[in-house]
Amino acid sequence: MKGLFFPATMQMEFRTIPDPAPAAGEVVVDVKAASLCGSDLHNLHSAHPNESVVMGHEGAGVVSAVGSGVTGVRVGDRVALYHVIGCGRCQNCMSGYMQFCTEDRRARAGAAHGVFADKVLVREANCLPLPQEVSFAVGAFIGCFAGTSYSALKKLQLNGENTVAVFGLGPVGLAGVAYAHALGATVIGIDGIAERLSLGKTMGCDAVVNFRKEDVVERLKQLTDGRGPDRVYESSGSLVAQKQALEAAAVHGQICMVGFNGPMSQKADSAPSLYAAIGKELTLFGSSIMPRQDHFAILDLIRKKHVDLEAMITHRFPFDQIQEAIRLFDTGKTGKIVIDF
Numbered sequence: 001m002k003g004l005f006f007p008a009t010m011q012m013e014f015r016t017i018p019d020p021a022p023a024a025g026e027v028v029v030d031v032k033a034a035s036l037c038g039s040d041l042h043n044l045h046s047a048h049p050n051e052s053v054v055m056g057h058e059g060a061g062v063v064s065a066v067g068s069g070v071t072g073v074r075v076g077d078r079v080a081l082y083h084v085i086g087c088g089r090c091q092n093c094m095s096g097y098m099q100f101c102t103e104d105r106r107a108r109a110g111a112a113h114g115v116f117a118d119k120v121l122v123r124e125a126n127c128l129p130l131p132q133e134v135s136f137a138v139g140a141f142i143g144c145f146a147g148t149s150y151s152a153l154k155k156l157q158l159n160g161e162n163t164v165a166v167f168g169l170g171p172v173g174l175a176g177v178a179y180a181h182a183l184g185a186t187v188i189g190i191d192g193i194a195e196r197l198s199l200g201k202t203m204g205c206d207a208v209v210n211f212r213k214e215d216v217v218e219r220l221k222q223l224t225d226g227r228g229p230d231r232v233y234e235s236s237g238s239l240v241a242q243k244q245a246l247e248a249a250a251v252h253g254q255i256c257m258v259g260f261n262g263p264m265s266q267k268a269d270s271a272p273s274l275y276a277a278i279g280k281e282l283t284l285f286g287s288s289i290m291p292r293q294d295h296f297a298i299l300d301l302i303r304k305k306h307v308d309l310e311a312m313i314t315h316r317f318p319f320d321q322i323q324e325a326i327r328l329f330d331t332g333k334t335g336k337i338v339i340d341f
């Protein structure tokens, strides 16, 4: 089969490797859709990319072979792929939180072959059932950023009485906008790029704020009768945004932070102070990836509340043009790019 490797910094190449064969507890999935993620670009730009594994971690497909002892999935099943691989036996793994595995935590396209290939070998535990009415592209999203986004957002327990400010309208922020809108909250999106603000409106923002043109804290207060948003979802990873989130949040507000290493994180004078959390009795949450079981709540939102994650796809390419797709994605001027197999 064919797989895409990053042999050195900014280099990509297809290699032919043997088709995977499932051992006990393992499953081979024929990849039907994969999507490009910011971390693929981190690998591409890395001084030392892992040149020995197939790249890509957002994928979905159809089970084509199962090893002995596999009882949860069958040949022909449609599956989304949860991208973190845990030991399956430690307390965190058994609770569904494989991202916090303490024994043998690995990630696809890090220590294991990824999904930019015709087939991928996974553990049974990494197969999330994908109903017929949910596309393979959306399945690929759920296994990574759309799951990360839901897991963060659910901590804020949104309903129709809430106004949530979403900092950062990249994929994690945009999925959050779609979920928050579906849950009935009033949504204010914040970003500095016109295309993202426009996509924010498409995905469900009631108002948007351009941080390059407006005073974010002032504007958020104006939009909430001076109180500030009672919920804040920080997906940008910018220290400036974290600071603004703390300053803007309403008394007794709740803030969930999921972004890290954002582009403006290096500005030392922007480090947020937690005094606002004391003075306003704020509640702060952190969130990292998602517990596997959140998959089912996301499917419910997609099917029952018409959350359209495909609206953030701007380009699709066939697998043999994936290098061109990655170069385009690297310009930073696209939404999600999906690779079809």
Ligand SMILES: [Zn+2]
Pocket: 037, 038, 039, 057, 058, 144, 145
């Ligand atoms: Zn990803």
Ligand SMILES: [Zn+2]
Pocket: 086, 087, 088, 089, 090, 091, 092, 093, 094, 098, 100, 101, 102, 103, 104
């Ligand atoms: Zn574990």
